Amino acid sequence: MIDPTTFEDVIYEKRNRAAWIIINRPKLYNAFRAKTIEELIAAFKLAADDKGVSSVVLTGAGDKAFCTGGDQSAHEGQYDGRGIVGLPIDELQSIIRDIPKPVIARVNGFAIGGGNVFATLCDLTIAADTAKMGQVGPKVGSVDGGWGTALLARHVGDKKAREIWYLNEQYTAQQALEMGLVNKVVPAAELDAAVNAWTDTIGERSPTALALAKRSFNADSENIRGISQMALNAVKLFYDTAESKEGVNAFTEKRKPDFHKYVK
Numbered sequence: 001m002i003d004p005t006t007f008e009d010v011i012y013e014k015r016n017r018a019a020w021i022i023i024n025r026p027k028l029y030n031a032f033r034a035k036t037i038e039e040l041i042a043a044f045k046l047a048a049d050d051k052g053v054s055s056v057v058l059t060g061a062g063d064k065a066f067c068t069g070g071d072q073s074a075h076e077g078q079y080d081g082r083g084i085v086g087l088p089i090d091e092l093q094s095i096i097r098d099i100p101k102p103v104i105a106r107v108n109g110f111a112i113g114g115g116n117v118f119a120t121l122c123d124l125t126i127a128a129d130t131a132k133m134g135q136v137g138p139k140v141g142s143v144d145g146g147w148g149t150a151l152l153a154r155h156v157g158d159k160k161a162r163e164i165w166y167l168n169e170q171y172t173a174q175q176a177l178e179m180g181l182v183n184k185v186v187p188a189a190e191l192d193a194a195v196n197a198w199t200d201t202i203g204e205r206s207p208t209a210l211a212l213a214k215r216s217f218n219a220d221s222e223n224i225r226g227i228s229q230m231a232l233n234a235v236k237l238f239y240d241t242a243e244s245k246e247g248v249n250a251f252t253e254k255r256k257p258d259f260h261k262y263v264k
């Protein structure tokens with residue numbers, strides 16, 4: 001029996017027919033540790049089984065960040081929990097795909113690294129005009145291959161996805177809209193009203209038709225799940241190298257990483 005009142009890193013709320021799953025680590029820009037991922041999985045399971053829930057909203061607490069990916073302070077090579085890299089990120093990514101209800105990313109600020117992958121995986125993404133989106137993997141010695149790369153390329157095109165991963169720029173919500181990474185941009189003050197309008201509409205739709213539509217969209221990109229699993233196993237090995245650790249250390253020490261000696 002999952003009791004969301006025991007969650008420390010996640011807030012679970014029912015608003016009309018929507019489950020709001022809120023990453024609640026605003027001081028760390030809603031970066032996730034293993035515990036956060038466990039609670040997110042539990043929250044998605046609750047939403048999946050609740051007959052009063054038609055859609056799920058995934059978001060971050062506060063107005064600075066949606067999610068900035070893995071918590072670099074909980075990352076000594078591997079992360080601090082179970083799973084291939086010390087957090088069961090693959091289970092969470094799978095449940096976002098597999099839950100037979102639309103999942104909406106409410107991007108209220110930075111969506112960076114693994115946070116950007118969440119937005120990529122969600123069925124729909126709505127962003128505040130103040131939001132910034134991007135990837136940092138090659139800056140910090142990591143890569144979320146599969147959903148983070150191949151699925152992203154389905155949304156924005158192969159060239160743009162490579163640009164996002166190789167140059168690690170930050171994109172405005174408007175730029176993200178233009179490249180197909182988000183569905184809609186609204187003024188920050190109107191974000192909740194716009195999300196509620198979507199979830200109210202979805203709440204009126206046939207749940208079976210929605211579930212079938214979601215499954216049929218997913219089927220076309222399902223091969224990416226295998227790439228993700230393989231990439232995660234490769235990243236596990238990468239995390240224990242001095243090259244990857246240089247990226248993490250540089251971020252926590254607030255300096256530029258020096259990767260020059262690792263060029264092969």
Ligand SMILES: CC(C)(COP(=O)(O)OP(=O)(O)OC[C@H]1O[C@@H](n2cnc3c(N)ncnc32)[C@H](O)[C@@H]1OP(=O)(O)O)[C@@H](O)C(=O)NCCC(=O)NCCSC(=O)c1cc(O)c2ccccc2c1O
Nearest residue numbers: 028029031068069070071072089110113114140142143144
């Ligand atoms: C988001 C930023 C661009 C914001 O930059 P800005 O300069 O405005 O602010 P600060 O950098 O000073 O940040 C404010 C404050 O928040 C802390 N913080 C932000 N993000 C994180 C984080 N991810 N972990 C820990 N702490 C974070 C920061 O330290 C500051 O705290 P103070 O106490 O000093 O005030 C910028 O912050 C940024 O780029 N953040 C992202 C950092 C990052 O490296 N993210 C992880 C990338 S890797 C990843 O997410 C990842 C996830 C996966 O699930 C994977 C799965 C499988 C394979 C690979 C994966 C993977 O790579």
